[in-house]
Each structure stands twice: as structure tokens, then as C-alpha cells.
Amino acid sequence: xxxxxxxxxxxxxxxxxxxxxxxxxxxxxxxxxxxxxxxxxxxxxxxxxxxxxxxxxxxxxxxxxxxxxxxxxxxxxxxxxxxxxxxxxxxxxxxxxxxxxxxxxxxxxxxxxxxxxxxxxxxxxxxxxxxxxxxxxxxxxxxxxxxxxxxxxxxxxxxxxxxxxxxxxxxxxxxxxxxxxxxxxxxxxxxxxxxxxxxxxxxxxxxxxxxxxxxxxxxxxxxxxxxxxxxxxxxxxxxxxxxxxxxxxxxxxxxxxxxxxxxxxxxxxxxxxxxxxxxxxxxxxxxxxxxxxxxxxxxxxxxxxxxxxxxxxxxxxxxxxxxxxxxxxxxxxxxxxxxxxxxxxxxxxxxxxxxxxxxxxxxxxxxxxxxxxxxxxxxxxxxxxxxxxx
Amino acid sequence: xxxxxxxxxxxxxxxxxxxxxxxxxxxxxxxxxxxxxxxxxxxxxxxxxxxxxxxxxxxxxxxxxxxxxxxxxxxxxxxxxxxxxxxxxxxxxxxxxxxxxxxxxxxxxxxxxxxxxxxxxxxxxxxxxxxxxxxxxxxxxxxxxxxxxxxxxxxxxxxxxxxxxxxxxxxxxxxxxxxxxxxxxxxxxxxxxxxxxxxxxxxxxxxxxxxxxxxxxxxxxxxxxxxxxxxxxxxxxxxxxxxxxxxxxxxxxxxxxxxxxxxxxxxxxxxxxxxxxxxxxxxxxxxxxxxxxxxxxxxxxxxxxxxxxxxxxxxxxxxxxxxxxxxxxxxxxxxxxxxxxxxxxxxxxxxxxxxxxx
Numbered sequence: 087x088x089x090x091x092x093x094x095x096x097x098x099x100x101x102x103x104x105x106x107x108x109x110x111x112x113x114x115x116x117x118x119x120x121x122x123x124x125x126x127x128x129x130x131x132x133x134x135x136x137x138x139x140x141x142x143x144x145x146x147x148x149x150x151x152x153x154x155x156x157x158x159x160x161x162x163x164x165x166x167x168x169x170x171x172x173x174x175x176x177x178x179x180x181x182x183x184x185x186x187x188x189x190x191x192x193x194x195x196x197x198x199x200x201x202x203x204x205x206x207x208x209x210x211x212x213x214x215x216x217x218x219x220x221x222x223x224x225x226x227x228x229x230x231x232x233x234x235x236x237x238x239x240x241x242x243x244x245x246x247x248x249x250x251x252x253x254x255x256x257x258x259x260x261x262x263x264x265x266x267x268x269x270x271x272x273x274x275x276x277x278x279x280x281x282x283x284x285x286x287x288x289x290x291x292x293x294x295x296x297x298x299x300x301x302x303x304x305x306x307x308x309x310x311x312x313x314x315x316x317x318x319x320x321x322x323x324x325x326x327x328x329x330x331x332x333x334x335x336x337x338x339x340x341x342x343x344x345x346x347x348x349x350x351x352x353x354x355x356x357x358x359x360x361x362x363x364x365x366x367x368x369x370x371x372x373x374x375x376x377x378x379x380x381x382x383x384x385x386x387x388x389x390x391x392x393x394x395x396x397x398x399x400x401x402x403x404x405x406x407x408x409x410x411x412x413x414x415x416x417x418x419x420x421x422x423x424x425x426x427x428x429x430x431x432x433x434x435x436x437x438x439x440x441x442x443x444x445x446x447x448x449x450x451x452x453x454x455x456x457x458x459x460x461x462x463x464x465x466x467x468x469x470x471x472x473x474x475x476x
Numbered sequence: 477x478x479x480x481x482x483x484x485x486x487x488x489x490x491x492x493x494x495x496x497x498x499x500x501x502x503x504x505x506x507x508x509x510x511x512x513x514x515x516x517x518x519x520x521x522x523x524x525x526x527x528x529x530x531x532x533x534x535x536x537x538x539x540x541x542x543x544x545x546x547x548x549x550x551x552x553x554x555x556x557x558x559x560x561x562x563x564x565x566x567x568x569x570x571x572x573x574x575x576x577x578x579x580x581x582x583x584x585x586x587x588x589x590x591x592x593x594x595x596x597x598x599x600x601x602x603x604x605x606x607x608x609x610x611x612x613x614x615x616x617x618x619x620x621x622x623x624x625x626x627x628x629x630x631x632x633x634x635x636x637x638x639x640x641x642x643x644x645x646x647x648x649x650x651x652x653x654x655x656x657x658x659x660x661x662x663x664x665x666x667x668x669x670x671x672x673x674x675x676x677x678x679x680x681x682x683x684x685x686x687x688x689x690x691x692x693x694x695x696x697x698x699x700x701x702x703x704x705x706x707x708x709x710x711x712x713x714x715x716x717x718x719x720x721x722x723x724x725x726x727x728x729x730x731x732x733x734x735x736x737x738x739x740x741x742x743x744x745x746x747x748x749x750x751x752x753x754x755x756x757x758x759x760x761x762x763x764x765x766x767x768x769x770x771x772x773x774x775x776x777x778x779x780x781x782x783x784x785x786x787x788x789x790x791x792x793x794x795x796x797x798x799x800x801x802x803x804x805x806x807x808x809x810x811x812x813x814x815x816x817x818x819x820x821x822x823x824x825x826x827x828x829x830x831x832x833x834x
Contacts, residue, residue, distance in 0.1 A: 158798050163658055164757070165750040169543050170794075176537055188658035191752075195661065211653065265657050296657060 113376030114180050116148070121155045121370060122174030124167060124193075126186035128159040131299055132343040133324045137185045137208070140362025147367045148374070163188030171196035175203045181373050183366070184208065186298075187269070197221040204379060206369055208362075209269065211461040214381050215443075222379050224365050225460040227386025229276035230417050231358040231394055233424045235340045236280020237413050238355050238397065238406055239318050242338050243285045245403035252317055254287040260311030261292040262304050262321040262328045266475050270294075272455060272462035273322045276424050277340070277358075278471055283429065284409070291316055292473040299324035305331045312337055329354050338401055345395040355402050357395040364391040382460040388418045425453035430468045437466065485827045500821050507817035511810045519802065526796055530807070533795020534788040544784070544791050546679040549686040550745055552776075552783040554765035556686070556693045557610075557737030559774045560730045562766070563697060565710040568731065570617065570632025571738045571762030573639030576755070577613045578606035578739025580643050582746040583753035586662045586669035587650055598669050603743055610739015611732045613639065618731030622724035636762070640755050647754065661751045671748040682748040689737060694776040706730055738762070771818065786811065 123141055127134035138157070145155060156177060158170045167189045174182045175196065181204040184193050190210040197205040197218050206222045207213065213223040243257045259281060263270045278290045293311060295303040304327025308319050312335050320340040321328040329350035332339035339350060341357035365383060372379045385391040397406055416422035427437050427448060440447045445458045455464050467473060512523035534544045554571050561568035582602040589598060617631035650659045663669055674680025697703040705726050708716045713723050745757055764786060772778035793807030 156798055157801075158794065160797070162756055162759075164752055164754065169539075172539055173537070176539055187656060188660070191661035191664055195664070267653065267656050 113374045116150065116374055119150065119154055119181075119370065119373060120177065120179045121150075122171075122177070122179035122182040123155065123157050124161045124170050124174070124182070124184040124186075124189060125157065125159045126161065126163070126189070127299065127324075131324060132326075133299070134159070134185060136343050136360060137183075137362050140364075140366050141183075143361075143363030144366035144370055147363070148370055150370075161186075161189070163192075165192070167192035168195050171205065172199065175200040179203065181206065181369065183369075194218070194221060204369075204373065206379065209461055211459060214459065222369075222381055222383065223460045224369070224380075224383040225456065225462070226360045226362075226365070226391040227384055227456055228358065228360055228392055229272055229424050229455055229462065229464075230386040231360070231392040232273050232276040233280035233417070234394055234410055234413050235320070235356055235358040236277040236282075237284055237409060238280075238394070238402060239277070239320065239338070239340050240281035240284035240288060241403040241406050241409060242355060242401070243281065243288060243318060246317065247285075256315070256317065257285060257288045258314075258316050259288060259290045259318045259320065260308065260314065260316030261290055262307045262311070262319065262323050263292050263294045263473075264298050264323045265296060266294055266473065268465040269462045270322045271466075271473075272464035274320070275430075275464060275466070275468055275471065276455075277320055278468075279424060279429055280413075282470065283413075288470070290471045292471060294475060295323055297323070301325040301327040301330075304328045308332060308339075309335070326350075341395070347398050351398075352400055354398050355406075356397050359393055359395050361391055361393055364389055382458075384456040384460040386417070387414055423452035425455050425464060427451055427453060430470070432466050432468055434469065440466070482831070484830050486830070488826060488828050491825060496825050499824050500818065503817040503821035503824075504814070507814040510817070511813050514809065514813065515806075519800075519806075521800065526800070526802075526806075529796045529799045530789065530792025530810075533793070533799075534791040536795070540791065542677070542679055544787055546682055546749055547787040547791070548780070548784045549679070549682045550741060550749065551761055551765055551768060551787055552780055553686045553689060553741040553744055554738055554761055555768035555772070555779045555783060556689050556776055557734050557741060558765050558769045559693060559734075559776065559779070560697060560703075560706055561614075561734040562769050563710050563774045564706045564727065564730050566618070566621070566727065566731060566734075567629040568614070568617075568632050568734055569629060569763065569766065570613070570635045571741075571765055572758040572760070573632070573636035573762075574610040574613045574735045574738035575742040575745070575758040575762055576636075576639040576643050578610040578742025579746045579753050579757045580639075580646055580742070581605040581609035581739070582669070582743040583650070583659070583662060584646070586747070590663045590666065590668040595668060595672075599671065599747065602669055602747055603740065606739045606743035606746075607736040608739070610742060611736040614731045614735015614738065615728060618728045622727045643753060643755050643757070650753070659752045659754065662753075663751070669747055670751060671744075679748060682744050685740070685744060689740075690776045690780060693737075697774060697776075702726075702729070767815065771815075789814075 125134040125137060129135050129138060141155060145152060156174060156179060161167050161170045163186060171182055171193055183206045185208045187209045190207050190212055193205050193207045194212060194216055197220050201220055204220050206224055209225050210223045213221040246252050247254055261274045263274060274292055281288050291311060291314060293307050295307050297303055304323045304325055308328040308331035311319060318338045319328055319332050321342050324343060326346060326349045329339050329341055329346040332353045333350035338353050338355055340355050343359050344357060346354035346357055369379050428451060437448060442463050447454050447463060453464055456462060515521060515523045515526050535541050558568055558571055585602040585605050613635060617628050620626040620631060621628045647657060647659060651657055652660050671681040674684060705721050708719060708721060709723055709726050716723050746753055768779050768782045771782050789807055789811045796802045796806060
């Protein structure tokens with residue numbers, strides 16, 4: 087018994103001596119920093135590629151060496167994620183990022199085990215409730231760029247109506263969604279509201295692929311929407327499947343994450359995208375300064391965390407650029423709220439209250455999306471959108 | 477006049493074990509040499525650096541060693557399950573499905589009974605449920621084969637997809653949070669239904685369970701009457717029938733055992749490693765295990781070595797991907813070359829190649 091205790095103490099001492107130095111108010115020297123990141127995909131998958139670009143940007147902004155970043159790619163949402171996180175901590179990383187929603191419980195597991203390492207999880211929801219000081223969630227106000235991309239779509243619809251290609255009541259958009267839950271619902275609702283703000287008669291049909299990244303499913307889904315009479319397509323899924331279908335059918339489309347003009351040069355209008363570098367720079371800078379990292383970090387246009395990819399001059403309606411600028415400015419100065427409750431109804435009624443996890447989200451005439459938690463919360467089925475869950 | 481070929485092949489009568497070992501070692505060395513050449517030609521990197529990274533990835537720290545051991549045990553468990561079926565020449569390529577059904581049974585018990593019974597009882601229930609689930613999944617094609625002579629290759633393969641759909645269906649009820657399509661870690665706070673530590677090792681139970689199977693299956697195949705019946709049925713069903721063996725019974729019984737062990741592999745994955753269930757729970761290991769079983773000629777101890785070799789390469793792959801930015805496919809190339817040489821070596825063990833005499 088005594089011997090076991092001695093061994094245990096010795097082990098504990100060894101661990102505490104080799105543990106990375108990190109204390110509140112006292113940062114990590116820049117050259118001692120080691121950063122780990124866990125990706126669900128690799129450079130061939132749009133979503134992870136966007137995160138990789140963000141990490142590169144952070145390395146450049148802070149003047150770090152490439153060798154200070156350890157990247158693990160193609161890590162699934164299972165024990166492999168925990169293994170990767172623990173392995174990164176073992177290798178001396180002071181901060182570990184993970185980019186997929188399903189990684190969260192495994193990151194929580196590792197965070198409990200390595201209290202001296204900071205763990206940051208993108209798109210997750212559990213950091214605050216976990217009570218762990220070293221667990222953080224981050225996301226961006228992607229609904230802002232979705233709203234603006236919706237404006238681009240709405241202007242395009244107006245142009246088609248004016249040209250006599252369709253009548254106002256036929257202005258139906260299609261949306262290729264991944265899964266029917268808040269992140270996706272919040273995304274397509276903001277896209278729809280953006281379009282509706284310039285084209286009031288618009289309606290939308292949503293179909294799900296039940297997969298984050300499947301080229302074939304997304305392409306099929308877009309084809310199905312087009313044959314259902316949708317005249318413009320957008321997506322919340324990670325591949326180029328939908329724009330590929332749109333280019334073949336000659337239907338305008340709005341992408342996600344990356345510029346889609348490479349596969350849809352004549353039909354891709356723009357894409358709503360995220361600049362993850364803003365967060366990575368912030369989080370790693372906090373490590374250097376020794377300041378705490380936000381439990382829930384969520385920023386948008388005003389900090390440059392969200393953006394639209396360049397407008398495709400071959401496809402967008404005239405005057406789009408000016409209108410986009412105007413809408414972006416009013417989002418940044420706070421005069422425009424994406425989820426303004428006077429602009430939509432649920433079952434014919436205006437929404438006056440919405441409570442989630444004990445927090446009231448509706449006040450001052452708008453739904454305070456992503457203000458109380460970084461992950462999107464809006465999951466109401468608003469009028470004008472038909473969601474088809476198969 | 478008949479033209480004599482330059483090289484002449486003849487079947488070896490017998491070959492000493494030393495010679496057999498030498499041929500295999502030579503094949504391994506040759507394969508590493510070819511790999512080195514390929515690595516250098518394709519990416520202009522020092523092959524020894526790459527080999528060292530693979531070694532580091534698999535055995536570079538205590539945690540990595542244990543991960544390698546854990547995954548070796550899971551692959552080995554599946555291969556042990558497949559061995560009796562393949563020895564009987566029953567082409568069970570349905571291990572994926574049997575693992576998934578077993579894993580889903582374990583997960584169901586964890587979710588629905590997690591707080592309703594003491595931990596030890598829960599683990600026993602999970603173990604039994606997984607074994608039964610896998611057994612049923614293995615017996616369905618066996619019964620059809622035994623009575624109506626259906627093609628078991630197609631049947632077991634198709635059942636994999638059925639199992640996948642069942643898991644997808646279950647996830648609809650178990651997903652957390654709703655709509656996310658992932659179950660996440662089950663019973664994260666209570667750890668109910670998780671295999672506990674054994675001898676202070678997180679994966680101690682995994683090792684113990686699988687090693688027991690390794691020994692028992694070795695004896696079962698080699699020294700039991702059942703094992704003998706399996707090999708006779710495998711050689712020739714007519715001979716078996718002539719010898720008074722009830723072929724149908726042997727087929728169904730053997731597949732019940734095979735499926736049950738694969739189901740238990742599902743239990744080991746869910747309860748002892750991932751603590752979740754998804755369609756990727758089996759992760760292709762049901763197919764990899766076929767190679768393991770064949771390369772080892774159904775000797776369970778050799779399976780241990782082969783499983784280790786394959787997992788070693790897979791873990792090394794993760795490391796070369798992070799360290800050198802090589803895609804993980806690079807290690808598949810290396811593993812493919814090594815397997816090619818090792819399987820090729822079997823030819824030189826069975827046949828003698830000589831210069832034709834004038």
C-alpha cells in the first residue's frame with residue numbers, strides 16, 4: 087500500500103514537472119507555444135480546408151514557426167478524437183482545437199483529464215455547461231453572411247422576374263441542408279430572410295442529405311429541388327455537389343465555405359464563408375498574453391470573421407455590389423438585425439418570446455442569435471419555408 | 477520438339493520451418509526496400525525518417541503503445557471470430573454487420589439500462605446481448621446456406637448494409653443533441669457500461685477478453701471434435717457427409733460462434749474503447765480481419781502478430797500524416813506493398829522455382 091502510494095506520488099510529481107507552464111495572467115512565451123488542431127477532414131474537404139487556411143493565417147499574423155503547429159487530419163467522431171487530443175497534450179501542446187461538431191464529447195473528456203491545456207471546440211454547445219475552465223466553444227455569426235448572400239439571391243430573383251423568366255409567385259428557392267438541427271435551420275432561415283428583404287414574394291423548400299459532406303447526395307438533392315420547381319439553390323453542406331448540379335441545369339446558386347465559381351462559372355453568385363483565422367489569432371494571442379479565452383466566442387462581419395466570397399460578375403444581378411455593401415454596413419453599425427421579428431411569422435403569428443436553456447432570446451424586437459452561446463440557437467420553422475424531413 | 481521453359485516450377489514436397497521463416501523474412505526485407513524506393517521516388521524523402529515516424533506513431537509514447545494494443549486486440553477479436561467460418565470455407569464477409577449489431581446491442585443496453593442495474597450486471601448484460609445479436613446476424617445466412625444452399629458471400633455482404641441501416645435508424649432515437657446525427661459519448665458522467673480499468677490499465681479488460689478467446693479458439697480449432705468437423709466440412713462436404721458428420725448442424729453452429737465473437741468485438745469497441753455507436757463503429761475492420769485470418773492460416777497466435785503488424789502501420793500512418801503532411805494514403809501504399817510481398821512469399825513456400833536443366 088505504502089509502495090503504491092510512493093509510486094503514485096512520484097508519478098504525480100513527474101507529471102506536474104513536465105506539465106506545460108500555464109497560469110492566469112502569465113502567458114506562454116511565443117517560442118515555447120505549441121498548438122494542436124484536430125480536423126474531421128483534410129485539405130480536400132472544404133470545411134476543414136477553411137480551418138487550415140485560418141490556422142495558416144494565425145501562424146502568419148503572430149509570426150510563429152510552422153513547426154509549432156501539429157495538425158491531425160481525418161480524425162473521426164469517435165475514440166480517435168480523444169486519442170488525438172490526449173496525444174497532442176502529451177506532446178506538450180498548450181492549446182488544442184477541434185473542428186467538428188461530433189468531436190465535442192471526446193474533447194470534453196480530454197479537457198477533464200488535462201486541466202492545464204486549453205481546449206477549443208468549433209460549433210459546439212457544451213463548454214459553458216461543463217463548468218470546465220479550460221473548455222471553450224467558438225463559432226462565427228455565419229447567419230450574417232448567409233443573410234447577405236440571401237440578399238444577393240433575392241436580387242437575382244428580382245432580375246429574373248423583371249426579365250419575364252418567371253412570375254412573382256414562382257420565385258421558389260431550394261436549399262440543400264445537412265441535418266435538421268439548429269445550426270442548419272438558423273443558417274437557411276437567415277438566408278431566406280435576406281432574400282425576402284429584397285424579393286417579398288419568395289418561398290423556399292429545404293431538403294436534407296443527412297451528411298455533412300457527400301458530393302453525390304448533395305448533387306442529387308439539388309437536382310430534386312430543381313425538378314420541384316426551385317429556381318435558385320443554396321446549401322449548408324460541404325462539397326461542390328449542389329453547384330455542379332446547378333451549372334448543368336443553368337440554375338443560379340449560392341455556395342458555402344468556398345468560392346464555387348471553379349465548378350459553376352456561369353451560375354454561382356457568391357458563397358457565404360467564414361474566416362476562422364480571426365478566432366485562431368485571438369485564441370493563440372490570448373495564450374501569449376495570459377488572458378482568459380472566451381467560453382463562447384462568436385463574432386461576425388464587424389471583426390471580419392464572416393465574409394462573402396467575391397461576387398461572380400457573370401451571374402449576379404446589376405447593382406448587387408452596392409446593395410451588399412449597404413446591407414453589410416447596416417449589420418455592422420447595428421441598424422439591421424438579421425432575425426428582426428417584424429420580418430417573419432411562425433404559423434401566422436409574430437414571435438414575441440423564445441426560451442432556450444433558461445435564456446430569453448427575443449427582446450428589443452429581434453432574436454438575439456449567437457449572443458448567449460456561440461452555437462446557433464434559432465430553430466423555429468418560419469412561414470414561407472417548407473422543410474422536408476425524410 | 478517441346479520447348480523447355482527457362483524456369484521450372486514444381487510443388488515442394490515439404491519444407492523445413494527454418495526455410496519457411498527465411499523466405500518470409502526475405503520477403504519482408506525486400507518489401508521494405510521497395511517501399512523505400514517508392515517513398516524516395518514519389519516524395520523525395522529519406523525513407524528511414526518515414527519508417528522512424530511510423531515507429532514513433534505506433535510505439536512512441538505509453539499512450540500510443542496502449543492505443544496500438546487496444547486496436548490490435550479489436551482486430552484480433554474479429555479475426556478470431558472469422559477463423560472458424562473461413563476454415564469451413566464459409567465466406568463470411570459479414571463481420572462488419574455482426575460487429576455493428578453487437579455494438580448496437582451493447583449501446584442499447586448502456587442507454588436504456590445504464591441507471592437501472594449495478595455496473596457489473598450491466599456489463600454482463602451488454603456482453604451477452606452483443607454476443608446474441610452477432611450470433612443471430614451470423615446464423616441467418618448460415619441457415620439459408622444449410623437448407624437452401626444460398627450464396628453466403630452475397631448474403632453476408634448484404635446483411636452488412638442492413639446492419640448499417642439499423643444503426644442509422646437507432647441513431648435517430650439516441651442522437652444527442654437532437655438532429656445532429658451523432659450519439660456522442662454514452663453515459664459520460666456516470667461511466668455506466670464502460671469497461672473498468674484492470675491492473676490499473678484502461679484497456680486491461682479488452683486485452684484479457686481477447687487473449688482468452690485467442691487461446692480458447694486455438695484449442696477449439698486444433699484439438700476439439702468440433703474443430704475437426706469444421707475442417708472436414710471445409711475440405712469436402714461429401715466426405716463429411718460420408719463420415720457421418722451432420723453438415724447442416726456444423727454450418728449453423730460454426731456461424732453462430734463466428735457471429736457471436738464478432739458481436740463481442742462490437743461490445744469491446746463500444747464498451748471498452750469508443751463509448752459511442754455510429755455506422756463507422758466497425759470502420760472496415762471486418763474486412764481487414766479477413767486478411768488477418770487468411771495470412772495466419774487460422775492460427776490464432778499468428779493472428780496476434782499479423783493484427784499487430786497492421787495496426788502498427790495504421791497508427792504509424794496517422795503520424796506520418798501529421799509529421800510530414802503526407803496524406804494517410806501513403807501508409808496504405810506501404811502496407812499494400814508489404815502485404816503483396818508477404819502473400820507472394822507463400823508461393824515460394826509452396827513451390828520450388830529452378831532453372832530448367834538442359
